[in-house]
Amino acid sequence: MIEFNEKQELILETAREFNANEAAKFVEAMDHENKLPEALPDRLAQYGLLGMKFPEEYGGGEVDSLAAALAIEELARVSPAISDFVLALHASTGVLLSYGSDALKERLLPPIAEGKLIMAYGLTEPDAGSDLAGIRTTAQKKGDHYVLKGSKTYITLGAASDCAVVLAITNPEAEKRHHGMSLVLAEGYTRGKREDLMGLRGLDVGELSFNNVEVPLENLVGVENEGFIQIMKSLDGGRIEVAALSVGLAQGALDCAVNYAKERKQFGKPIAAFQAIQFMIADMQTRIEAARRLTYYAAMLRDAGKPHSREASEAKLFASEIAMQCASDAVQIHGGYGYSKEYTVERLFRDAKINQIFEGTNQIQRIVIAKNLLG
Numbered sequence: 001m002i003e004f005n006e007k008q009e010l011i012l013e014t015a016r017e018f019n020a021n022e023a024a025k026f027v028e029a030m031d032h033e034n035k036l037p038e039a040l041p042d043r044l045a046q047y048g049l050l051g052m053k054f055p056e057e058y059g060g061g062e063v064d065s066l067a068a069a070l071a072i073e074e075l076a077r078v079s080p081a082i083s084d085f086v087l088a089l090h091a092s093t094g095v096l097l098s099y100g101s102d103a104l105k106e107r108l109l110p111p112i113a114e115g116k117l118i119m120a121y122g123l124t125e126p127d128a129g130s131d132l133a134g135i136r137t138t139a140q141k142k143g144d145h146y147v148l149k150g151s152k153t154y155i156t157l158g159a160a161s162d163c164a165v166v167l168a169i170t171n172p173e174a175e176k177r178h179h180g181m182s183l184v185l186a187e188g189y190t191r192g193k194r195e196d197l198m199g200l201r202g203l204d205v206g207e208l209s210f211n212n213v214e215v216p217l218e219n220l221v222g223v224e225n226e227g228f229i230q231i232m233k234s235l236d237g238g239r240i241e242v243a244a245l246s247v248g249l250a251q252g253a254l255d256c257a258v259n260y261a262k263e264r265k266q267f268g269k270p271i272a273a274f275q276a277i278q279f280m281i282a283d284m285q286t287r288i289e290a291a292r293r294l295t296y297y298a299a300m301l302r303d304a305g306k307p308h309s310r311e312a313s314e315a316k317l318f319a320s321e322i323a324m325q326c327a328s329d330a331v332q333i334h335g336g337y338g339y340s341k342e343y344t345v346e347r348l349f350r351d352a353k354i355n356q357i358f359e360g361t362n363q364i365q366r367i368v369i370a371k372n373l374l375g
């Protein structure tokens with residue numbers, strides 16, 4: 001049993017309170033309308049859930065990775081989409097916190113914590129997903145600014161974003177492509193339409209287009225031409241959070257399955273009395289607990305400043321696989337009703353799939369793990 005410290009307990013309790021008091025106002029609307037609710041950032045901010053990882057001087061709660069994972073997990077138990085809203089902001093603000101200038105942090109982090117500014121994270125392009133070194137977006141230096149040209153696709157919060165941290169080529173002559181890329185903070189770009197997605201709907205996932213967008217040199221995030229390396233270093237934190245989201249989603253599916261199994265009667269008794277159902281529930285519980293421990297362990301290593309790349313990938317890989325499995329089993333336990341939009345498990349089943357894909361597909365996680373062992 002892991003003993004949580006006061007701050008970790010507090011953020012977990014805060015996420016529980018958000019679920020109890022606020023989540024229901026947004027969950028169904030996000031899924032049905034596929035639109036980011038205007039009030040959501042403000043409500044999350046009111047609970048201190050947007051800036052939780054920021055230093056106090058920027059209006060944050062300065063919590064560690066384990067605490068953030070606990071909050072992400074708890075939010076996902078009720079709404080994986082709301083949880084992913086927080087997670088996506090952690091991804092973009094994470095690189096800003098690690099590498100951004102004080103001036104950028106001072107300007108951007110307080111309004112993000114207050115729910116007044118949305119910052120996206122633009123890496124993926126139409127022809128470059130897993131192979132990020134294949135991006136084509138360029139940021140060419142001209143006088144006191146870069147000229148940004150290209151596009152990014154499938155960007156969470158893209159259609160709602162005020163600004164975005166974007167990976168672009170700054171040295172096309174670099175011998176190795178990934179040694180010629182930088183992260184820049186872009187504003188004033190064109191936001192594309194919302195993608196109509198299978199799950200995690202309502203997050204305004206969309207395209208960002210840069211048609212000669214001027215980016216002041218001071219908007220460089222980190223060191224010029226080291227953007228790719230900076231991203232690789234920061235990916236581990238995102239993978240731990242996707243693992244946490246997956247654990248929460250799986251727990252939400254189990255909660256639904258347990259309740260339904262006790263209520264639904266067939267052959268004159270609750271289906272919970274059938275061993276076939278009991279075994280499915282027992283397997284779900286065991287898988288969730290295993291995934292949770294992998295996730296917390298990776299977060300604790302990160303907080304201790306120890307190497308955790310392999311452990312973050314293991315947690316992301318295992319947790320997202322069991323989330324898909326648990327969501328599928330929860331639908332099975334609901335029988336035909338589980339296939340209906342009237343039941344939560346139908347949404348969780350759709351929401352589960354993306355966790356095997358983003359923040360590095362599960363094939364990429366296996367590559368990371370194998371490389372760690374085999375060199």
Ligand SMILES: Cc1cc2nc3c(=O)[nH]c(=O)nc-3n(C[C@H](O)[C@H](O)[C@H](O)COP(=O)(O)OP(=O)(O)OC[C@H]3O[C@@H](n4cnc5c(N)ncnc54)[C@H](O)[C@@H]3O)c2cc1C
Nearest residue numbers: 121122123124128129130154155156357358359360361363
């Ligand atoms: C809902 C959603 C939100 C997203 N949010 C963001 C965001 O905010 N910011 C952002 O930058 N991106 C975002 N993405 C993009 C996401 O990160 C990519 O979709 C993901 O990295 C995979 O890239 P791809 O879709 O191009 O697939 P591809 O890279 O084309 O992969 C296709 C298939 O080939 C496999 N594959 C590829 N290379 C290898 C290999 N070397 N070995 C074995 N198998 C391989 C993959 O595992 C996959 O199964 C989001 C995507 C979605 C759907």
